[in-house]
Amino acid sequence: MTSALATRHLAFSYNGTRVLHNITLDIPRGSLFTIIGPNGSGKTTLLRLLAGLCRPLSGHILLNGRELQRFKRRLRARTLAIVPQSLPQSFPFTVQQAVLMARAPRQGLLGFETRTDLDMAQNAMRYTGVDHLAHKSMDRISGGERQRAFIARALCQEPDILLLDEPTAALDYAHQIRIMDLLADLRATKGTTIVLVSHDLNLSSMYADHILLLHQGKVACQGSPEQVLQSAILEPAYGCRLFVDTHPQTGRPRIMPMPGNIPGHRASTP
Numbered sequence: 001m002t003s004a005l006a007t008r009h010l011a012f013s014y015n016g017t018r019v020l021h022n023i024t025l026d027i028p029r030g031s032l033f034t035i036i037g038p039n040g041s042g043k044t045t046l047l048r049l050l051a052g053l054c055r056p057l058s059g060h061i062l063l064n065g066r067e068l069q070r071f072k073r074r075l076r077a078r079t080l081a082i083v084p085q086s087l088p089q090s091f092p093f094t095v096q097q098a099v100l101m102a103r104a105p106r107q108g109l110l111g112f113e114t115r116t117d118l119d120m121a122q123n124a125m126r127y128t129g130v131d132h133l134a135h136k137s138m139d140r141i142s143g144g145e146r147q148r149a150f151i152a153r154a155l156c157q158e159p160d161i162l163l164l165d166e167p168t169a170a171l172d173y174a175h176q177i178r179i180m181d182l183l184a185d186l187r188a189t190k191g192t193t194i195v196l197v198s199h200d201l202n203l204s205s206m207y208a209d210h211i212l213l214l215h216q217g218k219v220a221c222q223g224s225p226e227q228v229l230q231s232a233i234l235e236p237a238y239g240c241r242l243f244v245d246t247h248p249q250t251g252r253p254r255i256m257p258m259p260g261n262i263p264g265h266r267a268s269t270p
């Protein structure tokens with residue numbers, strides 16, 4: 001079966017500085033795929049490339065088996081949605097207006113919103129727990145609420161593939177679980193492929209079925225949570241001690257950072 005997204009020998013550089021090298025990956029349709037790795041390892045850059053927001057230096061990105069760059073912008077917007085890491089500082093719209101904008105790629109030439117668009121926006125806001133903020137300005141809500149509003153906006157686009165950059169970073173525990181449950185539910189009920197960048201190894205362990213570990217712009221390891229989330233694999237990448245055992249309730253790997261140095265490891269700056 002064709003992967004929803006795939007890359008072949010992908011490389012990228014910013015102004016001549018190579019930050020991604022020879023990335024080959026396959027994201028199965030309907031999977032929850034997590035990209036992990038230390039600061040500066042290239043996670044956001046890889047996600048932006050997968051969304052078609054920047055062009056590779058070399059290599060290929062395949063969306064449903066076809067070169068991503070061949071897709072027209074409107075079709076790409078109907079297939080892929082991205083929730084970025086840094087949300088715009090100023091966004092002078094109400095939450096409902098911001099969410100409704102995501103329907104644009106599905107509206108006709110006149111661009112009027114229909115009853116369906118309004119219902120979709122309402123459902124997405126309810127799903128992410130921001131419906132009570134519908135008429136508040138995006139500039140006057142908290143960071144976590146803004147993050148959930150941007151997730152609602154992406155859901156409203158009804159994408160086949162949803163890319164999220166650290167979607168739980170600004171959220172309290174209850175909302176982290178709520179967002180992860182929501183993503184798992186989207187995947188189960190609609191078959192949406194979910195790709196997310198995360199620093200939270202335990203959430204990745206609980207929810208992901210594929211994990212890709214980046215280190216210094218290269219794939220250090222990829223596979224199931226059990227294959228990737230091992231001390232011997234994580235410690236050289238993160239440069240700190242990480243104790244891993246099996247969670248007694250979920251049966252998934254559980255990761256705890258530990259004080260102290262890894263013998264023989266020299267801290268590297270990205």
Ligand SMILES: Nc1ncnc2c1ncn2[C@@H]1O[C@H](COP(=O)(O)OP(=O)(O)OP(=O)(O)O)[C@@H](O)[C@H]1O
Pocket residue numbers: 014015019037038039040041042043044045046270
């Ligand atoms: N716009 C840019 N111009 C130049 N270099 C950049 C730019 N954005 C990122 N970089 C560099 O590219 C490398 C990868 O950055 P990227 O943001 O993809 O890493 P990351 O793994 O997402 O990091 P973090 O976990 O800190 O968010 C880093 O060395 C970073 O300094």
